[in-house]
Amino acid sequence: MSALQNKPRALLLNVLMLGAGALTLFPLWWMVSTSLMAPGESSNFPLPMLPRSATLHNYRELFSHAGIGQYLLNSVLLSCAATLLSLLFNVSAGYAFAKLRFQGRDRIFKVMLGALVIPSQVAMLPLFLLLKYMGLVNSYGAVLVPAMAGIFGIFLVRQYALTIPDALLEAARMDGASEFQIFRIIVLPLLTPILVTLGIFTFLGTWNDFMWPLIVLTDKDLYTLPVALASLSREHVQDNELMMAGSVLTILPVLLLFLGLQRYYIQGLLVGSVKG
Amino acid sequence: MNSQRAAWCFAGPALLVIGVFFFLPVLAALVMSLTDFDIYALADLRNLRFVGLRNYVELLQTPLFWQALGNTLYFVVVGVPLSIAASLGAALLLHSRLTRFKGLFRTAFFAPVVTSLVAVAVIWRYLLHTRYGMVNHGLELLGISPVDWLNDPHWAMPAIILFALWKNFGYNMIIFLAGLQSIPDDLYEAAGLDGAGVWQQFRYITWPMLGPTLLMVSILSMSAYFQLFAEPYVMTQGGPVQSTVSVLYFMYEQGFKWWNLGAASAVAFILFAIMFCVTLLQLRVAKGVDA
Amino acid sequence: MRMRFAPALLVLAFAALLSSCAPRREEGVVLKFWAMGREGEVVTALMPEFERTHPGVRVEVQQLPWTAAHEKLLTAFAGDVMPDIFQLGNTWVPEFKAIGALRALDGEVATSQHVTQADYFPGIWDTNIVDGKLWGVPWYVDTRVMFYRRDMLARAGYAKPPQTWADWMKAMTAIKRIVGPDNYAILLPSDEFEPLLALALQQDEPLLRDGGRYGNFRTPGFRRSLQLYADMYAQKLAPLNRITNVYHEFGMGYVSFYISGPWNMGEFKRRLPADQQDSWMTAILPGPSGPAASVAGGSSLVLAASSKHQREGWQLIEYLSRTDTMARFHELTGDLPPRRSNWSHPRLAGDKYAQAFGEQLERVKPAPKVPEWEQIATEMRLVAERVTHGELTVDQAAAELDAKADHILEKRRWMLARKEGE
Numbered sequence: 001m002s003a004l005q006n007k008p009r010a011l012l013l014n015v016l017m018l019g020a021g022a023l024t025l026f027p028l029w030w031m032v033s034t035s036l037m038a039p040g041e042s043s044n045f046p047l048p049m050l051p052r053s054a055t056l057h058n059y060r061e062l063f064s065h066a067g068i069g070q071y072l073l074n075s076v077l078l079s080c081a082a083t084l085l086s087l088l089f090n091v092s093a094g095y096a097f098a099k100l101r102f103q104g105r106d107r108i109f110k111v112m113l114g115a116l117v118i119p120s121q122v123a124m125l126p127l128f129l130l131l132k133y134m135g136l137v138n139s140y141g142a143v144l145v146p147a148m149a150g151i152f153g154i155f156l157v158r159q160y161a162l163t164i165p166d167a168l169l170e171a172a173r174m175d176g177a178s179e180f181q182i183f184r185i186i187v188l189p190l191l192t193p194i195l196v197t198l199g200i201f202t203f204l205g206t207w208n209d210f211m212w213p214l215i216v217l218t219d220k221d222l223y224t225l226p227v228a229l230a231s232l233s234r235e236h237v238q239d240n241e242l243m244m245a246g247s248v249l250t251i252l253p254v255l256l257l258f259l260g261l262q263r264y265y266i267q268g269l270l271v272g273s274v275k276g
Numbered sequence: 277m278n279s280q281r282a283a284w285c286f287a288g289p290a291l292l293v294i295g296v297f298f299f300l301p302v303l304a305a306l307v308m309s310l311t312d313f314d315i316y317a318l319a320d321l322r323n324l325r326f327v328g329l330r331n332y333v334e335l336l337q338t339p340l341f342w343q344a345l346g347n348t349l350y351f352v353v354v355g356v357p358l359s360i361a362a363s364l365g366a367a368l369l370l371h372s373r374l375t376r377f378k379g380l381f382r383t384a385f386f387a388p389v390v391t392s393l394v395a396v397a398v399i400w401r402y403l404l405h406t407r408y409g410m411v412n413h414g415l416e417l418l419g420i421s422p423v424d425w426l427n428d429p430h431w432a433m434p435a436i437i438l439f440a441l442w443k444n445f446g447y448n449m450i451i452f453l454a455g456l457q458s459i460p461d462d463l464y465e466a467a468g469l470d471g472a473g474v475w476q477q478f479r480y481i482t483w484p485m486l487g488p489t490l491l492m493v494s495i496l497s498m499s500a501y502f503q504l505f506a507e508p509y510v511m512t513q514g515g516p517v518q519s520t521v522s523v524l525y526f527m528y529e530q531g532f533k534w535w536n537l538g539a540a541s542a543v544a545f546i547l548f549a550i551m552f553c554v555t556l557l558q559l560r561v562a563k564g565v566d567a
Numbered sequence: 568m569r570m571r572f573a574p575a576l577l578v579l580a581f582a583a584l585l586s587s588c589a590p591r592r593e594e595g596v597v598l599k600f601w602a603m604g605r606e607g608e609v610v611t612a613l614m615p616e617f618e619r620t621h622p623g624v625r626v627e628v629q630q631l632p633w634t635a636a637h638e639k640l641l642t643a644f645a646g647d648v649m650p651d652i653f654q655l656g657n658t659w660v661p662e663f664k665a666i667g668a669l670r671a672l673d674g675e676v677a678t679s680q681h682v683t684q685a686d687y688f689p690g691i692w693d694t695n696i697v698d699g700k701l702w703g704v705p706w707y708v709d710t711r712v713m714f715y716r717r718d719m720l721a722r723a724g725y726a727k728p729p730q731t732w733a734d735w736m737k738a739m740t741a742i743k744r745i746v747g748p749d750n751y752a753i754l755l756p757s758d759e760f761e762p763l764l765a766l767a768l769q770q771d772e773p774l775l776r777d778g779g780r781y782g783n784f785r786t787p788g789f790r791r792s793l794q795l796y797a798d799m800y801a802q803k804l805a806p807l808n809r810i811t812n813v814y815h816e817f818g819m820g821y822v823s824f825y826i827s828g829p830w831n832m833g834e835f836k837r838r839l840p841a842d843q844q845d846s847w848m849t850a851i852l853p854g855p856s857g858p859a860a861s862v863a864g865g866s867s868l869v870l871a872a873s874s875k876h877q878r879e880g881w882q883l884i885e886y887l888s889r890t891d892t893m894a895r896f897h898e899l900t901g902d903l904p905p906r907r908s909n910w911s912h913p914r915l916a917g918d919k920y921a922q923a924f925g926e927q928l929e930r931v932k933p934a935p936k937v938p939e940w941e942q943i944a945t946e947m948r949l950v951a952e953r954v955t956h957g958e959l960t961v962d963q964a965a966a967e968l969d970a971k972a973d974h975i976l977e978k979r980r981w982m983l984a985r986k987e988g989e
Contacts, residue, residue, distance in 0.1 A: 006374060009374060010374035010375075013369060013372055013374050013375050014374070014375055014376060016369060017369045017370075017375050017381055020365075020366060020369070020381075020385070021380075021381050021384045021385065024384055024385055024387070024388060024442065024446075025384050025387065026410075027388075027396065027399050027400065027403060027442070028387065028388075028391070028396075028399075030399070030403065030410060031395075031399045034402075042402075042408065043408045043812075047408065047410060047413050089289055089290040089293060090290060092286040092287070092289070092290070093286060093287045093289070093290035093291065095286060096283050096286035096287035097287060100279060100282065100283035100286060100287075101279065101280070101283065102279075102280050102283035102284055102287070103280065105283075105287075108291070112294070115298070115299070117499070117548075117551065117552060117555060118302060118548055119502075119503050119524070119544070119547060119548060119551065120298075121503065121505070121524055121527065121528075121544060122301075122302055122305050122541075122544040122545065122547075122548055123297075123298055123301035123302045123305060124301075124531070125301075125305060125308070125531045125532075125537050125540055125541060125544075126300075126301035126302075126304035126305050126308060126541075127297060127301040128645070128646065129304075129645070130296075130297070130300070130301060130304075131646075132645065132646045132647050135647075137646030137647060137648050138643075138646060138648040145293075145297065146293075146297040146298070148290075148293045149289070149290035149291075149293040149294050150294070151294060151298075154290060178282070179279060179282035179283075179285075179286075180282070183286070204390055207392070208390075208391075208392040208393065208394075210392070210393065210394050210506070211505070211506060211509075215532060215642060216646070218639060218642065218643050218646070218648050219629070220629050220630075225392070226392045226393075226394040226395065227394075229392075229394050229395060229398065230394045230510060231632060231635070233394075233398050233401075233510070234632045234634050234635060235632050238812045240402050240408075243398050243402075244398075244399065244402075246395070246398075247392075247395035247396070247398050247399055250392045250394070250395040251391045251392055251395045251396070254390055254391070254392070255387065255390060255391065258387075258390045259383065262383065262386070265390075266386075266450055269447070269450055269451070270450065270451065270454050312978065314978065315641060315644075315645075315666050316665070316666065316978060316982065318644070318645055318666065319665075319666040319667045319668075320667070323982065325981075334974075406808060424808055426809075427807070427808040427809050429956065515757075515758075515952075516757075516809075516952075516956075517949075517952050517953055517956050517958065518949065532638060532642060533637070533638045533641075534942055535641055535645060
């Protein structure tokens with residue numbers, strides 16, 4: 001193909017990509033723009049694209065009257081806790097399924113893979129009752145305990161752990177190291193990339209999760225950002241600008257986290273899907 | 277400590293958690309679906325009756341259940357191909373040698389995936405507003421009359437399909453991108469030398485080489501789309517006129533609104549059965565195509 | 568790098584886990600009080616006085632939006648995390664009594680100095696009595712009346728609000744002629760079942776028959792009510808699309824009639840501009856052949872059976888039921904008090920908008936007192952929505968409602984039969 005034929009095609013493709021990019025980012029940009037508008041400004045004709053004079057009024061409202069500071073803190077706390085617990089449980093199990101031999105290992109793994117087809121909502125109702133009998137309803141335990149380990153997390157770690165050379169582990173065993181020492185000194189450092197990936201997945205998933213916390217948390221003080229936003233949207237349906245400020249606060253932290261660590265996130269996505 | 281015991285120390289806790297907090301409830305749900313467990317039974321277990329398959333039979337006779345099923349199938353049948361097309365299109369754009377600033381655009385396309393569904397659903401609810409929404413504003417600029425997106429029973433589900441498309445296309449795009457990158461360049465060079473045009477190259481090289489990826493993406497997408505729930509919950513509450521009630525939304529209302537746990541569990545299992553069959557069908561078809 | 572922070576984060580994680588499990592040790596008694604909607608926002612202002620007069624007791628008010636209240640309460644019951652006292656719509660009292668979530672209050676009321684049954688509107692007090700016992704104390708009453716634009720009605724040639732259905736339809740048609748095809752005459756929000764319920768209660772036939780065992784929607788009476796409701800949509804007098812800002816649209820003349828409740832008196836005063844305050848008014852609902860019934864709504868204060876602070880909980884209910892507290896509550900919310908002595912208060916007696924409510928309260932009928940009523944009312948709303956969208960005829964809708972109601976009440980029939988057999 002000659003350079004002369006390339007130019008119009010290149011132009012077309014780049015314009016398409018620009019258009020697609022603009023359409024994709026427009027809702028997010030509108031969200032930020034509206035959050036900085038004065039109350040009621042966005043419901044006037046002609047529809048404004050930019051605030052007449054940017055104001056932080058809505059954010060102040062949220063922090064002072066809607067108590068969003070508490071919800072933000074709750075989200076951070078809960079997501080961190082979930083991430084750590086998930087790493088604790090899933091990484092050791094993933095490693096075990098990849099490199100340690102125990103009876104029924106492969107059969108159990110196949111069953112778990114098959115179980116991935118079961119939608120998690122099937123288990124929701126009895127799980128709620130189980131947590132009630134354990135006295136965990138309306139506490140963070142109800143959100144954390146069922147999520148401490150997950151089939152997908154174990155699968156992710158296992159796939160990655162399979163790439164650790166057996167010879168390395170055998171040599172360490174010959175030297176008399178215990179399994180725990182091997183795990184701590186040799187395996188964990190090698191698994192660092194997948195740790196980061198799993199950590200991001202879990203953090204993101206917990207932060208954005210809203211259905212389950214909505215069901216199990218009845219005390220408003222315990223609400224996380226998405227839950228608070230969902231309930232705020234029922235009451236304040238007419239306050240566009242306020243709701244957009246709430247959306248910004250809910251989206252921004254994870255978006256920044258993602259921007260900083262996208263390499264790991266995307267890699268993890270691929271490990272989980274393509275190799276599977 | 278011998279290696280078997282060590283292995284159980286490593287895997288045991290996670291397996292225990294999964295067993296107690298996933299498999300056990302799933303089994304319990306199966307048993308529950310054979311009873312008429314409801315709020316009366318919750319108060320006093322003596323009000324519980326074992327009813328066998330009655331929940332399932334009654335569900336199949338409930339018009340709203342069929343409506344939910346129909347809505348969900350509409351969502352899957354229209355939404356999945358659209359989503360795959362958009363993801364593939366974006367991946368092709370990103371993969372092309374002629375486009376610039378790929379890193380930037382890749383991030384832009386993927387951004388909606390990491391956002392909280394509630395937060396963006398709230399945004400879209402305003403964007404789709406009949407009078408003050410940007411979507412209708414844009415349509416007017418193009419000369420198309422405004423659509424009453426979230427209030428018109430004919431347009432509410434398309435609105436949700438559009439929203440789901442926007443939110444999720446970046447995810448599959450990444451997978452397609454990886455698939456595209458694994459196709460060797462010399463195939464294209466050879467084809468180009470033989471005089472094949474862009475469309476022919478796509479049809480005879482790209483499409484077949486992407487086969488396994490396409491299959492996996494469509495299985496995963498279908499599975500995810502069957503589980504439609506959060507979008508109707510936040511944006512339309514199942515309305516208008518129940519045109520956006522999905523199977524899981526129906527289950528949620530039965531289970532957590534009315535506490536008809538027996539009926540709700542039956543719904544969940546029916547959905548699981550359908551998803552299982554559809555996945556098997558897809559695999560069977562793929563095997564047939566391969567042969 | 569990550570390893571250094573790991574121990575600290577681990578500690579944080581376990582702290583979060585532990586803090587959720589360990590009970591918060593508090594001085595004195597903490598009462599959890601759940602209230603809905605605007606009442607929930609406002610009642611916090613009344614708590615300092617209570618806490619002052621009852622040292623050692625603190626009240627935590629949690630506000631629930633009405634749209635989620637029923638399911639949140641049931642979920643809390645199922646999860647064993649109910650509050651100590653809560654507000655309950657009086658149509659929900661039979662349901663929560665049936666599942667054992669409430670504590671009977673006959674003993675407390677009998678010995679109370681402040682809660683005297685004789686002072687309450689009998690029809691409203693009665694909504695709290697199930698199976699001969701009292702399960703809640705009325706907090707405020709609610710009914711539906713007509714809010715309307717006096718000036719629009721005058722322009723259409725009507726000096727007084729319509730009193731019969733026929734006049735009502737004529738008046739709305741006249742208004743529609745004036746405002747044109749892009750505007751409407753009446754707002755019937757499709758997410759509320761009260762307007763249709765009010766029309767249905769104006770008929771003589773009850774909505775359920777046989778002691779609440781079967782649906783009774785195929786009667787000519789209910790079908791007439793549903794027909795009127797459907798006609799308003801069919802003749803383009805009511806808009807099909809959802810309205811998010813009622814006050815805005817009412818002020819702009821987008822609609823001129825609105826069937827709503829007492830809270831909107833305060834909202835209209837607050838949200839409509841000053842120059843429009845004289846152009847709106849309230850009136851009792853028109854009936855088939857003259858003034859007729861409306862819904863006997865309202866909320867009660869109830870005590871949870873699972874509460875560990877029964878004595879203090881009752882003290883809070885008592886405090887909120889005192890006439891002076893009720894007067895302050897009325898000032899803050901515009902909600903109408905259920906005690907006659909509050910109605911002779913000059914503030915209420917002199918409120919021109921409240922007069923219609925006072926009149927209507929003499930003609931209120933309760934909804935059927937079955938625990939499943941909330942479900943049946945929701946079905947009624949959904950079926951009505953399908954009628955207004957042209958998907959069902961009125962006769963089909965009535966048949967379908969009966970089928971649905973019969974199905975919903977099946978367990979009740981079984982339980983009643985079992986009780987009779989014992």
